[in-house]
Amino acid sequence: MEPAIETRHVTRILQEAVPVTLVKDINLKIAPGEFVSVTGPSGSGKSSLLYLLGLLDVPTEGEVLIDGQSTAGLERAELAALRLEKLGFVFQFHFLLPEFSVAQNVMLPMQRLGRLSEKEIKERAAELLDYFEIGEQGTKRPDQLSGGQRQRVAIARALANNPKIILADEPTGNLDTKNSDIVRDIFVRLARDEGMTVVAVTHDTDFADAADRNVHLVDGMVARS
Ligand SMILES: Nc1ncnc2c1ncn2[C@@H]1O[C@H](COP(=O)(O)OP(=O)(O)OP(=O)(O)O)[C@@H](O)[C@H]1O
Secondary structure, three states, rough: OOOOOOEEEEEEEEEOOOOOOEEEEEEEEOOOOOOEEEEEOOOHHHHHHHHHOOOOOOEEEEEEOOOEEEEOOOOHHHHHHHHHEEEEEEEEEOOOOOOOOHHHHHHHHHHHHHHOOOOHHHHHHHHHHHHHOOOOOOOOOOHHHOHHHHHHHHHHHHHOOOOOOOEEEEOOOOOOHHHHHHHHHHHHHHHOOOEEEEEEOOOOOHHHHHHHEEEEEEOOOEEEE
């Protein structure tokens, strides 16, 4: 089976006055359904790597493959289309739109993709919110929810278009222990029960330990994998 995500000699250098190497010669194969945590000291390149895996940034050298398909040389619009269809993102700060209801926030990616009718979109949003036990919260605005509930909405939104891959940057970074446990269990369930591929950057050792595999970065390079 093709890896869900593969990097081949991925290096990203920022061309500043003094060039900054964010990550260097990263070679990873992440299998479908695998749950991988990415750890490392502050500044070791974890977020930079996640941005590259998520096609939000492009390598200076090397290539990122999604489902065996190289993304090298794709135009911005093609990368955006791939992201919308195949990838879901969860960040430490939820980035929900404050002026929209919780349900509308979850509906947005589906409306953007444009494959379902408005009725189907509403139903799927309601199902997702139910799945995360926040079905009652749909008509509220994000700021009327607790931090843990908001992060569950952000996860529901990331899943809206049924992506095979979820990329998360410190998904429990902003949560208390109880909510961190809930969110960690959600990620475990997504990989184990739903067969999703999960890559999550984390400083949370419980979260890192819950993954199938840990990739540890030091100075922009894979120190352990
Ligand atoms: N735009 C930029 N200009 C200059 N240096 C940058 C830029 N973006 C990132 N860096 C540097 O690149 C390195 C990698 O950053 P990155 O955010 O990927 O690290 P990280 O491991 O995610 O860190 P943290 O755990 O603190 O979030 C850091 O040393 C950072 O200071």
